Amino acid sequence: MAKNKGSEPFNPYEGNILVDGLGPIPSPTELENFLLNLPKAPGAILEAPAYIRLHELLLLENLFVPSPTSISTAQSIDLSLRHSYRSRDPRIPANRWGEVEQHAKGPTSVRPPALDEVRGARLVTIGGAAGTGKTRTISKSLSRYRELIIHETFPGLVGQHVQAVRLSVDVPASGQLVDLAAGLMMEWDRVFTHGLGSKAARFELPLARYRHARKPSQGLPMFDEWSSVARAHCLGVLHLDEIQNFFRIPTLEQRRAKKSADSLPELSVKDDQALLRLLTWCNSMRIALVFSGTPDGMHAFARRLSVLTRVANGFFHEFSPLDGPNGPGFKFFSKRLESYQYVRNPLKLDEAARNTLHRLTASVPRILIGLWVGGQRIALERDKEDFLLTDLETAAATLLGPLRPAVQALLKGDPVSLRRYEDLMHLNDGFWKQFWR
Known part of the structure; x- marks a missing residue:
């Protein structure tokens, strides 16, 4: 049943029952908090075997940081x-x-x-x-x-x-x-x-x-x-x-x-x-x-x-993609990513790491998350479990290999390449479904 919100102060729609059931008008901060989706951060799961942690790692599919x-x-x-x-x-x-x-x-x-x-x-x-x-x-x-x-x-x-x-x-x-x-x-x-x-x-x-x-x-x-x-x-x-x-x-x-x-x-x-x-x-x-x-x-x-x-x-x-390895949006997003590491020896996301991420993903959030997951999968296969920049390179060439032409098209930035990028991304919808299984 719709609840009447007409008694709220500064209500431009006071008494309109079609608006009453929508709830209070949200502020930009409330919208940001509502859109933000942060999976559970690694904690006690780090004590579990690597093959168990892989299942938690895939929860990163749900990560969403609103721009x-x-x-x-x-x-x-x-x-x-x-x-x-x-x-x-x-x-x-x-x-x-x-x-x-x-x-x-x-x-x-x-x-x-x-x-x-x-x-x-x-x-x-x-x-x-x-x-x-x-x-x-x-x-x-x-x-x-x-x-x-x-x-x-x-x-x-x-x-x-x-x-x-x-x-x-x-x-x-x-x-x-x-x-x-x-x-x-x-x-x-x-x-x-x-x-x-x-x-x-x-x-x-x-x-x-x-x-x-x-x-x-x-x-x-x-x-x-x-x-x-x-x-x-x-x-x-x-x-x-x-x-x-x-x-x-x-x-x-x-x-x-x-x-x-x-x-x-x-x-x-x-x-x-x-x-x-x-x-x-x-x-x-x-x-x-x-x-x-x-x-x-x-x-x-x-x-x-x-x-x-x-x-x-x-x-x-x-x-648009994020604003490049040194932009505030990219830095904020990468800080969120950095907190989701399921290896014994995590990777520090310094300037060199951010540059590598940008080069391999063109700063597209969906590809960034996929690469971060793929790199850790490779790191978890080693006994030392040290997450290295080379793991990101390997993941980009193997697990995310079908996306490389799309990333190159975005990095070039010319209109013809960008049109091809859209085709490639839509052709790879099936790839993403398989990737997150």
């Missing part, structure tokens, strides 16, 4: 979510557009808002190189809020009403509206059945038709049906990941054939109806929209004039 970009992104998501509910305060009849009342009576059509009623929600776009913390930041930021909030009373209704706070889906590989609408329906039913029981499934019939005979022409009516339900349940924020799937991206072979960034073709949209419908939806439904994806996908997305207009009223965040 300033991570904290700013979390704040933008919180701002956009709360702002979307400000313009839909159900105490004001004009803000309801009648959709909640009509939806409660049955699947009738919903009156679209008049132009003077529309105050579009903010669009948050998030891009950057793979392995720099985009996905972890977004998923953890959204997890601050419950998926569903049950209101015992709700303006304009008799009895309970369920508020859907957040929903996250991947843009389908086809990039078509029909598959996106099906994905939204499937995830909606998963959230509601998990929170309320099997009887809460809403889209069994349209999904059955979709599975029986998928037709692109189903896309618009399916999306509009999902949109009507989402609006009636006061959805706060929709996150769409893998935004590059909306576009036809050149294959790895085509990229390798190009000698300059200027010679690469512009990315075309697979299904213009899907992107256009989403942007129109964001404008008219007043529901916050979070887009994330690879740099190529975000670049193509941002080139559309309609998107630029929305970004001008929204937020854009770009994640």
Whole structure:
């Protein structure tokens, strides 16, 4: 049940029951502490045999040290979510557009808002190189809020009403509206059945038709049906990941054939109806929209004039590798790493060690953690258990060998190499799954 936070001092949303259940507005420090994830530091486990310590070592997969970009992104998501509910305060009849009342009576059509009623929600776009913390930041930021909030009373209704706070889906590989609408329906039913029981499934019939005979022409009516339900349940924020799937991206072979960034073709949209419908939806439904994806996908997305207009009223965040071996961000991150050593004779992370880490990882956090784990695995195979810089070199050449071309591409820093880096990182998703087993 939603708790009323209206009595808190300096509450810009006082009395808005759609915001009450989100909890107090977090400070940047609170967001940083929430995003930070530090596995249990080595202690008594150091007395265990090496083969036992290997299992503790793999807990480093969960290490996450938020960057300033991570904290700013979390704040933008919180701002956009709360702002979307400000313009839909159900105490004001004009803000309801009648959709909640009509939806409660049955699947009738919903009156679209008049132009003077529309105050579009903010669009948050998030891009950057793979392995720099985009996905972890977004998923953890959204997890601050419950998926569903049950209101015992709700303006304009008799009895309970369920508020859907957040929903996250991947843009389908086809990039078509029909598959996106099906994905939204499937995830909606998963959230509601998990929170309320099997009887809460809403889209069994349209999904059955979709599975029986998928037709692109189903896309618009399916999306509009999902949109009507989402609006009636006061959805706060929709996150769409893998935004590059909306576009036809050149294959790895085509990229390798190009000698300059200027010679690469512009990315075309697979299904213009899907992107256009989403942007129109964001404008008219007043529901916050979070887009994330690879740099190529975000670049193509941002080139559309309609998107630029929305970004001008929204937020854009770009994640990058850490700031090099002597930068404050890298030093802070490496200090965290240094405290997670499961060997008898640990390695001191001095300037030489930081330079080695940068050269072997291009300062990408995901690769840094993987190399730190790989180097210790090699050190633990020796009786002396002395963690050496040569262990990092060996791990980079063997355990993390498939990533070396990607690291070299990042270190070069030219646009063509960076595009190849993104391809290589996505091709190596299977590698990471095997690495952490």
